[in-house]
Amino acid sequence: xxxxxxxxTKKDLINLAVCMVLSVLIIPTxxxxxxxxxxxxxxxxxxxxxxxGQQIVMGYTGQLALGxxxxxxxxxxxxxxxxxxVPDLGFVxxxxxxxxxxxxxxxxxxxxxxxxxxxxxxxxTLASQFFIIWMIDKFGWFxxxxxxxxxxxxDIVILGKPFTTPLAMYFVCLAVTTILTLLAMNMARxxxxxxxxxxxxxxxxxxxxxxxxxxxxxxxxAISAFYCGVAGALFAFCYLKSLEPVAFDIKLSFKxxxxxxxxxLGTINGAFIGAAFILLFPVLLNAIGNNVFHGAIDATIxxxxxxxxxxxxxxxxxxYEPLGMAKLWENLKQSMRSKxxxxxxxxxxxxxxxx
Amino acid sequence: xxxxxxxxxxxPILEVNNISLAFGGVKAITDTSFNVLxxxxxxxxxxNGAGKSSMLNCINGIYKxxxxxxxxxxxxxxxxxxxIMAQMGLSRTFQNLALFKRxxxxxxxxxxxxxxTKTNFLEVALQLPKVKKExxxxxxxxxxxxxxxxIEDIKDTPVGKLPYGLQKKVELGRALATDSSxxxxxxxxxxxxxxxxxxxxxxxLKVNDELGTTMVLIEHDMGVVMDIxxxxxxxxxxxxxxxxxxDEIMANQKVIDAYLGVEH
Numbered sequence: 001x002x003x004x005x006x007x008x009t010k011k012d013l014i015n016l017a018v019c020m021v022l023s024v025l026i027i028p029t030x031x032x033x034x035x036x037x038x039x040x041x042x043x044x045x046x047x048x049x050x051x052x053g054q055q056i057v058m059g060y061t062g063q064l065a066l067g068x069x070x071x072x073x074x075x076x077x078x079x080x081x082x083x084x085x086v087p088d089l090g091f092v093x094x095x096x097x098x099x100x101x102x103x104x105x106x107x108x109x110x111x112x113x114x115x116x117x118x119x120x121x122x123x124x125t126l127a128s129q130f131f132i133i134w135m136i137d138k139f140g141w142f143x144x145x146x147x148x149x150x151x152x153x154x155d156i157v158i159l160g161k162p163f164t165t166p167l168a169m170y171f172v173c174l175a176v177t178t179i180l181t182l183l184a185m186n187m188a189r190x191x192x193x194x195x196x197x198x199x200x201x202x203x204x205x206x207x208x209x210x211x212x213x214x215x216x217x218x219x220x221x222a223i224s225a226f227y228c229g230v231a232g233a234l235f236a237f238c239y240l241k242s243l244e245p246v247a248f249d250i251k252l253s254f255k256x257x258x259x260x261x262x263x264x265l266g267t268i269n270g271a272f273i274g275a276a277f278i279l280l281f282p283v284l285l286n287a288i289g290n291n292v293f294h295g296a297i298d299a300t301i302x303x304x305x306x307x308x309x310x311x312x313x314x315x316x317x318x319x320y321e322p323l324g325m326a327k328l329w330e331n332l333k334q335s336m337r338s339k340x341x342x343x344x345x346x347x348x349x350x351x352x353x354x355x
Numbered sequence: 356x357x358x359x360x361x362x363x364x365x366x367p368i369l370e371v372n373n374i375s376l377a378f379g380g381v382k383a384i385t386d387t388s389f390n391v392l393x394x395x396x397x398x399x400x401x402x403n404g405a406g407k408s409s410m411l412n413c414i415n416g417i418y419k420x421x422x423x424x425x426x427x428x429x430x431x432x433x434x435x436x437x438x439i440m441a442q443m444g445l446s447r448t449f450q451n452l453a454l455f456k457r458x459x460x461x462x463x464x465x466x467x468x469x470x471x472t473k474t475n476f477l478e479v480a481l482q483l484p485k486v487k488k489e490x491x492x493x494x495x496x497x498x499x500x501x502x503x504x505x506i507e508d509i510k511d512t513p514v515g516k517l518p519y520g521l522q523k524k525v526e527l528g529r530a531l532a533t534d535s536s537x538x539x540x541x542x543x544x545x546x547x548x549x550x551x552x553x554x555x556x557x558x559x560l561k562v563n564d565e566l567g568t569t570m571v572l573i574e575h576d577m578g579v580v581m582d583i584x585x586x587x588x589x590x591x592x593x594x595x596x597x598x599x600x601x602d603e604i605m606a607n608q609k610v611i612d613a614y615l616g617v618e619h
Contacts, residue, residue: 209446
C-alpha cells in the first residue's frame with residue numbers, strides 16, 4: 001500500500017470514511033435513548049479531545065505533564081465569559097478564543113520543561129492545575145459574581161440556530177472533535193510531529209539537527225493546552241451544562257493521564273480507545289453488579305473495585321505493552337490479517353509497521 | 356593519493372583555538388588548537404580518555420569550554436550551542452548512538468531535514484500546498500540518502516530494533532540529510548566487523564568525494580585512519596601530541612610512545 005500522498009494511505013481514508021459513516025449515520029439512526037448521548041458519547045468525545053492534548057505533550061513530546069484538567073477549566077470559564085461578555089464572537093469564535101486562552105496558560109506552565117524533566121516536571125505542571133482552579137475560585141469576576149458558586153452554561157447557538165437537544169450537542173462535539181483530530185494527525189505525521197518525537201527520543205541529537213528545544217517544547221505545551229481548553233469548553237457546555245471549578249479537579253487530570261497511557265502513548269487513535277475504556281468500564285461494572293449480582297454488591301465496593309482494576313491495568317500495561325491498547329488493537333488486526341493471508345485469501349498483504 | 360579530487364582541499368573551515376575544558380578538577384582538554392581544512396578528511400585519534408569526544412562536544416556546543424574559541428569559516432562563534440552550529444552547517448553523529456529510537460529510519464533521516472523545513476505547525480496542521488511541496492522535496496532527498504547508504508529495505512523499521520552497525524549507518528544518514536558542509540563523526544566504526552567497516556569507509560570517502568563534505572572523525576582502528584584521512588591530529592591527556600599527514604604521524608616518536616607505552 002503505497003502512500004497516495006505523503007502519509008495518507010488508502011487505509012487511512014477508508015478508516016476515516018468508516019468512522020464518519022458510523023458516527024454520522026449509524027449512531028443517530030440506531031441509538032435513540034438520550035442516556036447514550038448525554039452520558040457516554042458526548043463526554044467520550046470531549047475527553048478524547050483532551051486526551052489528544054495530553055498525547056501531544058506526553059506521548060509525542062515526552063514531557064510528563066499533569067494538568068490537563070486545569071487547562072480544561074481555563075477553556076470552560078473562558079468560554080462562559082466570552083459568550084457572556086463578547087456575544088458577537090459567536091459559539092465557534094468563542095470556542096477558538098477559549099482554546100487560545102488555554103494555550104497561553106499552556107505556554108506559561110510549559111516553560112519549566114526547559115529546565116526540569118521527568119517526575120519533577122510533573123510536579124511543576126501540577127501548579128497549573130491548582131493555580132487555574134484557585135484563580136477562578138478566588139476572583140468572582142470569572143464566575144460573573146454568582147453567589148451559588150455553580151453557574152449554568154449558556155445554550156449553544158450557532159448561526160442563530162439553537163443546539164440544545166442531546167443529539168444536536170453530540171453533532172457539535174463530533175464536528176469539533178473530528179476537525180481537531182484531523183489537524184492533530186496532520187501535525188503528528190508531518191514535520192511538526194517529527195520534531196516532537198525527536199525531542200522525546202533524544203533531545204541532544206534533536207538539538208544538533210537544528211530542532212530548537214525551547215520552541216518545540218513550548219509549542220507542544222501550547223497546542224496541548226489548546227486542545228484541552230476546547231475540550232473543557234465542550235465538556236462544560238455539552239456535558240456538565242454547568243460550570244464549577246471542582247469539576248476540573250486533579251482527579252480529572254489523572255483520568256486523562258490514564259486514558260492517555262492505557263490508550264497508548266504517542267498515538268492519536270489511542271486517545272479515543274483509552275477514553276472509551278475509562279468511561280465505559282465503570283458502566284460495565286455497574287451493569288454487572290446490578291444484573292448479575294442483583295445489587296448484592298454495594299455501589300461503593302464496585303467503585304473501589306474499579307479503582308483497583310484501573311491501577312492493576314496501568315501497571316500491567318506499563319510493563320508489558322507501553323504502547324497501550326492502540327498497539328493491542330494493531331496486533332489483533334495484524335494477526336487477523338496474517339491468518340487471512342495464510343488461509344489463501346488474495347489481496348491481503350502483510351501489514352507494514354506503522355508509528 | 357593518486358586520483359584527482361573534485362573538491363580541492365581549501366582554506367581552514369573550522370579552527371579550534373586554545374580550548375581548555377575541565378570537569379571540576381579533572382582536566383579533559385588543555386590548551387588545544389588545531390584546524391580543519393575545507394573538503395578534507397580529518398581524523399582525531401588518541402588513547403582512551405584522551406579527550407577526543409569532549410573535543411567534538413566542544414566544537415558542537417554540547418560542552419562549554421572554560422577557555423578558547425571555535426572559529427567557523429574565519430569567524431569566531433560566540434555562544435556556541437548545538438542548534439547554532441547546526442544552522443551554520445555543522446552536523447554530527449554520536450559515540451553511543453543518539454538516534455530517535457521509536458521512529459522509523461526514514462523519519463530519523465527526515466528529522467535531519469529540519470533546517471530545510473520552513474513551514475510552521477499551523478501550516479502543517481492544515482496541510483497547505485506549500486507544506487506538501489516541502490515535505491515531498493524532503494522525502495525525496497531522504498530517499499536518496501537511504502538508497503545511497505543501501506538501507507532501503509529497513510526504511511520503515513523503528514531504529515531501536517536495528518542491529519548496531521545499521522544504526523550507525525542511519526546516524527550517518529541523518530547527518531547527511533542536513534546537507535551540512537562539515538560533519539563530525541564520533542567513532543563511526545566502533546563495534547563493526549571488517550566488512551561493515553569497509554562499507555562505512557566507502558561511504559565516508561564517497562560523501563567527501565562527491566559532495567565535498569568536510570569530515571572530521573574519531574577512530575580507533577589505525578589501519579582505517581591511515582587509509583582514509585588526509586590529516587590526523589593525535590590527542591593524549593587532553594593535549595595535541597602530533598598533527599600532520601598519516602605518514603608523518605606514523606613516524607612521530609611521541610605518538611608511538613603514547614600508543615605503545617614507553618619505559619620510564
